[in-house]
């Protein structure tokens with residue numbers, strides 16, 4: 001069969017970090033790897049500038065089109081499926097990705113034939129064996145097919161991580177970036193997270209313990225990556241000291257020199273200082289750390305497994321070893337002007353190289369959603385607003401406009417007075433800062449628009 005795999009375009013109006021992080025569609029690269037032996041497969045990455053969907057359909061003539069959905073792109077994905085059917089109603093449409101896992105029902109529409117509740121090599125190969133024979137599939141594990149009333153057997157499962165085929169995105173790869181690092185690849189070495197923070201979806205998707213991929217599997221993937229920078233998207237790569245040491249042994253033995261970027265929890269940073277110091281010497285460049293807040297009681301309510309003092313200790317350690325911190329904070333809807341001031345003061349003490357601020361976002365699958373239901377400013381189905389950038393819960397201590405003003409002020413304070421721009425220029429050079437600067441201006445305009453509304 002001829003199969004086209006599509007990633008939807010960037011969200012032009014939503015508040016996203018799309019201007020700063022734009023990584024490879026690794027889920028589609030895995031589907032490519034699952035299908036390539038039996039089928040003729042191509043990837044169309046609409047986040048990259050270039051071809052249009054219609055041009056590709058008329059040039060390639062696929063019999064099936066698979067579309068990936070990440071998060072807030074639900075309307076864009078549905079629109080793509082509808083456009084496929086308008087070109088040719090015979091083309092089979094299949095949707096998979098994080099959002100089908102969390103909210104399959106959103107895609108149960110006429111233009112969609114199959115929705116993956118979760119994806120494994122087994123269920124994809126089974127589905128395609130029926131499609132290839134032009135048969136409607138019976139009920140399959142994790143596959144919701146329109147011909148079965150969008151029912152499936154076994155709805156709980158975990159997306160299977162296999163080696164992606166990165167040659168499938170060869171023509172786009174020079175564009176993939178992670179903040180200042182370009183080109184950059186992404187990969188995983190484990191799934192799950194034992195920290196189980198209350199506001200977090202990730203352990204709910206992948207499980208509440210770390211499930212490590214075999215080390216040989218991880219090594220094979222690192223060896224195969226051409227890019228100088230690898231962003232490892234494990235929920236907490238620095239969780240296990242022994243495993244970090246084993247990774248370091250491997251990098252040393254095989255003389256692999258790459259830049260590594262990863263997510264890490266404060267808890268793990270404090271626990272595994274010796275191993276992290278070694279990893280820093282072998283390429284670890286930056287860690288994305290969720291400090292979340294400057295208030296101890298909020299950390300407790302979020303069920304974070306670290307304290308305000310731990311955050312400071314971890315930041316001192318990372319300064320000492322010269323490891324960059326890209327910190328994220330959650331802005332609570334009950335904050336007053338004084339609280340925003342408190343955050344700015346705390347930032348001065350933590351001194352992360354980059355900071356991002358997200359208003360508390362109670363995704364519909366979280367217990368927080370029920371708690372804040374009465375104060376929600378947007379509908380559940382208004383997907384593009386759930387971007388971690390927009391205020392979702394009505395602030396209680398000030399007007400919405402004032403709240404956006406405080407957010408902007410904090411952003412400007414960080415960028416202008418905490419020397420983030422200076423750090424970026426030193427680290428990545430003018431061209432990169434110019435690219436990121438253009439992104440910041442676009443984002444600023446979207447914030448201003450929201451504030452005016």
Ligand code: B12
Nearest residue numbers: 016017025027066068071072073096097098119159160233
């Ligand atoms: C890397 C990443 C990105 C990359 C995108 C990479 C990509 N895959 O295209 C970038 C930087 C662009 C990105 C952007 C955003 N992201 Co993001 N991202 C991630 C991250 C860290 C990993 C996702 C990933 O690639 N996983 C691995 C792959 C293999 O999994 P997968 O895509 O689900 O694919 C599997 C299956 O689903 C299946 N599959 C996928 N597609 C298809 C298609 C078909 C046809 C089939 C059959 C199967 C199939 O195949 C794979 C088999 O294992 C996750 C966190 C996490 N650890 O999950 C957050 C995450 C998905 N992002 C999140 C968010 C919020 C965003 C942004 C809104 C952030 C922002 N404000 O800008 C934007 C939204 C962009 C959008 N258009 O919607 C949230 C989503 C929350 C939610 N409710 O959905 C997550 C869960 C992180 C979090 N904070 O909790 N992100």
Ligand code: SF4
Nearest residue numbers: 193195196197200235
């Ligand atoms: S440490 Fe990070 S990934 Fe793990 S539960 Fe907390 S917020 Fe989620």
